[in-house]
Amino acid sequence: MQEQQNKQLPNWVFVIDLNTCVGCNACMAACAQENQTPYWNEKWRTKVEQAEVGKGDNIGRIFFPRLCMHCQNTPCYYACPTGATYKTPEGVVMVNQDLCIGCEACVTACPYDARYRYDYEDVEHNKQLFGEEFSIHQLPHIDKCTFCYxxxxxxxxxxxxxxxxxxxxxxxxxxxxxxxxxxxVRSGRAKPLAVHLGTDPKVFYVGLDTLPAPAKEEAE
Amino acid sequence: MIALDYSQFLTFEPQHHWRIGIAIYLFLGGLGASMGFIAALYKHIFKKDDPSMFAWSTLLGVLLVNFGGIFLILDMFVWESFLHGHITEIFKVLLAFFGAAVFNGNFHPWIQWGANFIALFSLFGTLWALSQADKAAILNKLGFLVKIANLLKPLQSVWGWGTIIFGLAVAAYTGFLLSVAPAIPAWSHPLLPVLFVISALSTATAWYMLWTYFAKGKDEETQKVREHVGHQVEWADIALIGLEILAIGAYFNYLYYAYAGGKYVFHQMLSDMGFVIGFLLVGLLIPWILEFIAAKKHIRILVPLAAILVLFGGFLLRYYILHYGIYTYPWPS
Incomplete structure (x- = not known):
């Protein structure tokens, strides 16, 4: 019976196409607004990394969006001593603010830099910005992406x-x-990050193997 | 269009979460637990009896382990809550932490195992030490402790074996705690718990070297036992430091060959003069040589000097392992 119920649950996946990211950071802004993340302290649930490639005139910039991978084999879940980190029936990894004690075992365990400390200063600042009543971060805790659950x-x-x-x-x-x-995802074109860790992520990337490098292309 | 191999892009980022407070916690945890472990081992396996040294060392060991634990707890939201005047939050954190350790049945997290091991070591260690209170200096002057000792004595071997088992468990746990960070090569290293156990035993033997050097037995028989123990721990520490050097070599060998992040950390650590001179030289090799000279040439003054350097090295090892907890992230930066 339980199996039948689970089969009906969605198996959500997140796909990022590295070929089309232009580094506008709109995703970071939208997330910060939606989830009241402490952007004023440079803490984000999702981030777009940037790197320069090439040399001299053959220079280009690549963008690499990242967020919590919602691993099915979940290092942060196994590290959490209080049960604050838990998984929803659909496999989304969440944090219960009331149970989080801030030991940061999950932060060190996460191989994808997906967690950060939402401290007192952030909580107070957030309450000033959004108002006490509408603040979704009432207590200090370790914060992370929830796939906007x-x-x-x-x-x-x-x-x-x-x-x-x-x-x-x-x-x-x-x-x-x-x-x-x-x-x-099923076609195999999208691949997860750091497969060797065995974390079985729910976030997949298109273009991990190949990516157009505009500056070099022009030079050629 | 050219192919760009993303595997060439790795980001190395130092962790800033667990710092000197956790290094103190790991050091005192390993040292204190091993002090109890060695004392109970001598009493119940090697059948040597020195109630004053064993009882006081075990009590101090329990104290050190728990004092170190304060640093872990302060590192949580406790200190922050205190600074912001949220006293109830402190109790919430403590309740959640200790409650989780005992009640919620989640036995995956090493912190939880550690909390259990520390609690059990503290319990067995204290009971075992108190079961010798009637014969231990100062403690035997307190009438109520003598009564408690008489009550505990029939089960002394149970308390002793508990101290042995959970003392070793606490020492090993300090290494396992760090091993659950798959992106940190210096921590998720299979040899780290072994290295920490060897180092913890070495620091504890250093403690007994200091005790047997400075504290004389109250009678001839006790002094004889103490000298015998002192002689043995000196040789034991020579063997332990030898093993530690081997383990350090294997640790770096694996770090270098196992993965790209490990190679980076390898170069970082071995180009840090604090680590090379402070730990490898002053905290490991020099005390090893001093202990050899002290044992072979009977130059006793070198014993306490070597012991202090071993303790210093034990702390530095944990400090630098934490300091070089560098994440290897699979993206460019």
Whole structure:
């Protein structure tokens, strides 16, 4: 019976196409607004890394969006001593603010830099910005991406996906045979990060193996 | 269009979460637990009896382990809550931590195992030490402790074996705690718990070297036992430091060959003069040589000097392992 119920649950996946990210950081802004993350202290649930490639005139810039991988084999979950880190029935990794004691075992355990300390200063600042009543961070805790669980359970996309202007960020359900995003994962074109760690992430990347390098292309 | 191999992009980023406070916690945890472990080992395996030295060392060991634990707890939201005047939050953190350690049945996290091991070591260690209170200096002057000792004595071997088992468990846990960070090559290293146990035993033998050097037995028989123990721990420490050097060599060998991040950390650590001179030379090799000279040439004054350097090295080892907790992230920066 339980198995039947689980089969009906969505198996959400997040796909990032590295070929189309232009580094506009709209995803970071949308996430910060939606989830009240302490951007004033440079703490983000999702971030776009940038790197220069090439030398001299043959120089280019690549962008690498990242967020919590919502690993199915979850190092942070295994490190948490109080049960503050838990997984929803759909496999989304969450933090219970009330149970978090700030030991940071999960932060050190996370191989994807997806967690940060939402400290007292951040809580107070957030309350000033959003108001005591509307602040979703009432206590200090370790914070992380939730795939915008409050949105996806209502049929919406995560804030970063819905705001991405180039559709670099895509959202799908592996249990839906007609989902085009799930099809990208099933086809093997999208790959997870750091497979050797065995974390079994739910975030996949297109273009990990190859990526156009504009500056070099022009030079050639 | 050219192919760009993303595997060439790795980001190395030092961790800033666990710093000197946790290094103190790991050092005192290993030292204190091993002090109890060695005392109970001598009493119940090697059948040597020196109640004053064993009882006081074990009590001090329990104290050190728990004092170190304060640094772990302060590193949580406790200190921050205190600074912001949220006193109830402090109790919430403590309740969640200790409650989790005992009640919630989640036995994955090493912190939780550690909390359990420390609690059990503290319990067994204290009971074992108190079971010798009737014969231990100063403690035997306190009437109520003598009564407690008489009550505990029938089960003294149970308390002793508990001290042995959980003392070793606490020492090993200090290494396992760091091993759950798969992106940190210096921590998720299979040899780290072994290295920390060897180092913890070495620092504890250094403590007994100091005790047997400075504290004389109250009678001839006790002094004889103490000298015998002192002689043995000196040789034991020579063997332990030898093993530690071997373990350090294997640790760096694996770090270098196992993965790209490890190679980076290898170069970082071995180009840090604090680590090379402070730990490898002053905290490891020099005391090893001094102990050899002291044992072979009977130059006793070198014993306390070597012991102090071993203790210094034990702390530096943990400090630098934490300091070089460098993440290897699979993206460019």
């Amino acid at each position: 409050h949105r996806i359970t209502k049929g919406l996309e995560p804030a970063c996906v819905s705001t991405c202007p180039t559709d670099c960020r895509m959202w799908g359900d592996l249990n839906d045979p007609n989902d085009p995003v799930a099809e990208i």
